[in-house]
Amino acid sequence: MQRDTLLKQVTALDFVTVDLNLYLDTHPNDQLAIEEYNKAVDEAEAVRREYERLYGPLCSFQTPNDGDTFAWVDGPWPWEQEFNY
């Protein structure tokens, strides 16, 4: 259950950051949007760290690997039914 919650949060927060990214591409001088973007990035980062700590990496070449096996290959992949909530 906690995995579902964390995954849902990081998915939602990343969506916010991507959306603000696209907006800021064409409005690079919008200070308010920049503030919102920074807030969203911080929040997303915090949840992402927690998710990765508990359930493994979300990226394949940027996170250190704990343990003897390469955790990236494990677990359900996003196109499998067990992955989604």
Added chain:
Amino acid sequence: MWIYEKKLQYPVKIKTPNAATAKVIITQYGGPDGELGASIRYLSQRFAAITPESKAILNDVGISGRKMTTVKKLYCKGHGLYIWQFLSYPALLWINNANGTSNQPPIASCIAFSASLDENRLLVWPASRSASSSLQ
């Protein structure tokens, strides 16, 4: 270069299979009106862009087209599959092809359904034989 994140942009949980919807969604995958084609066009056009803003937006929208395509493609593979319709942004109610031309009646902006791809055939899961237009 790009980074792959092991998560979807949207969750997918199919309740009601709908072959009619599957047919519509698969049109968005490839071909001249599909997202993949549009993505490549944007990514190619960015090299000729002049202002920083236009380079950035062509880059980032081109990439986002790739995300959609990956979801659709991966979901078509294999025996059990789910297809997630991502209509660019959730506010859209019309299916547009990647060029923005609307040619479908309005539907719910988020559709989930499952279909089983056996090579080139589209099969509907036994759970629902009727191609009903009600969408979960």
